[in-house]
Amino acid sequence: xxxxxxxxxxxxxxxQAMRALAHPVRLxxxxxxxxxxxxxxxxxxxxxxxxxxxxxxxxxxLANFGLVVDGPPPSGSDRRQRWWNAVAHGFRYAMPDTPExxxxxxxxxxxxxxxxxxxxxxxxxxxxxxLAPEWSRLAGSANTLLVITPEEAEELESAIEQLFAxxxxxxxxNQTPDDAHPVxxxxxxxPEATDSQ
Numbered sequence: 001x002x003x004x005x006x007x008x009x010x011x012x013x014x015x016q017a018m019r020a021l022a023h024p025v026r027l028x029x030x031x032x033x034x035x036x037x038x039x040x041x042x043x044x045x046x047x048x049x050x051x052x053x054x055x056x057x058x059x060x061x062l063a064n065f066g067l068v069v070d071g072p073p074p075s076g077s078d079r080r081q082r083w084w085n086a087v088a089h090g091f092r093y094a095m096p097d098t099p100e101x102x103x104x105x106x107x108x109x110x111x112x113x114x115x116x117x118x119x120x121x122x123x124x125x126x127x128x129x130x131l132a133p134e135w136s137r138l139a140g141s142a143n144t145l146l147v148i149t150p151e152e153a154e155e156l157e158s159a160i161e162q163l164f165a166x167x168x169x170x171x172x173x174n175q176t177p178d179d180a181h182p183v184x185x186x187x188x189x190x191p192e193a194t195d196s197q
Contacts, residue, residue, distance in 0.1 A: 004158070006165035009090040010067060015104035017065035018093055022107035025050045026058045027115060030067055033086035038071050040081045059084050067091065089171070116186045123184075135181060145192075153189070160187065 005011060012018055021027055028048040033039060041056035048055055062068045063084075071085030095105040128136060148156070164185070170176055 005092065006161050007090055007168045008088055009092045010086075010088040012065075012067075012091055012093040013096075014065065015096055015098070015101040017067070018096075018101075018104040018108040020061055020065055021067065021091075022104070022111045023058065024111060024115070025055065026062055027111055029055060029058055029084075030062060030086055030091070031115070033068060033084060034089050038074055038083045038085045040083055042081075044084070056082075089168070113188065116188065119184070120186065138183075153191075157189075 012021070021030065025048045029044050032044055032047050040052075041059055042052040044059070045052045045055040048058075050058065059068055063070070066087060068084050068086055071083045073081065073083045077083070093105065093108065095109075096102055128139065131139070146156075
């Protein structure tokens with residue numbers, strides 16, 4: 001694994017792929033496949049708020065950029081149906097340098113943040129009230145202002161990813177302890193404007 005990509009995420013470099021993934025149905029479909037594994041367009045449609053035919057169209061669009069692929073059906077399932085797989089459990093991208101690329105990156109960033117905020121709200125209403133007390137106590141949030149340089153920000157992000165990497169990777173290695181529980185960490189860093197900018 002790369003030190004800059006310790007999870008084996010799909011790396012998006014094409015601004016057109018960023019723009020494609022910035023669509024809420026496409027991002028929701030990819031997120032579902034990454035979390036739950038193979039699914040058909042019909043199965044996905046109820047999770048992404050679109051009809052099966054519209055969902056299928058969006059999946060083909062994601063496939064054009066290599067984010068999803070046709071996969072073999074899970075054992076015991078209907079082989080006549082088209083099953084889709086995410087190529088990786090996650091994705092990442094760096095903000096492109098070109099104006100067109102930066103615009104595409106901002107669109108994707110905005111949709112990622114929208115969906116993260118919706119997921120947090122859903123968690124507060126639907127999940128948290130039903131958690132066992134030990135897991136409810138562990139759920140947390142922080143709002144910390146750091147004063148750092150761009151280089152220090154990169155070092156912090158790298159350190160966080162290296163810390164998380166063994167827990168992300170053990171899912172594929174079937175080394176998850178029996179008492180392990182899925183926990184989503186949502187990291188949003190928001191550099192603030194200063195008078196010198």
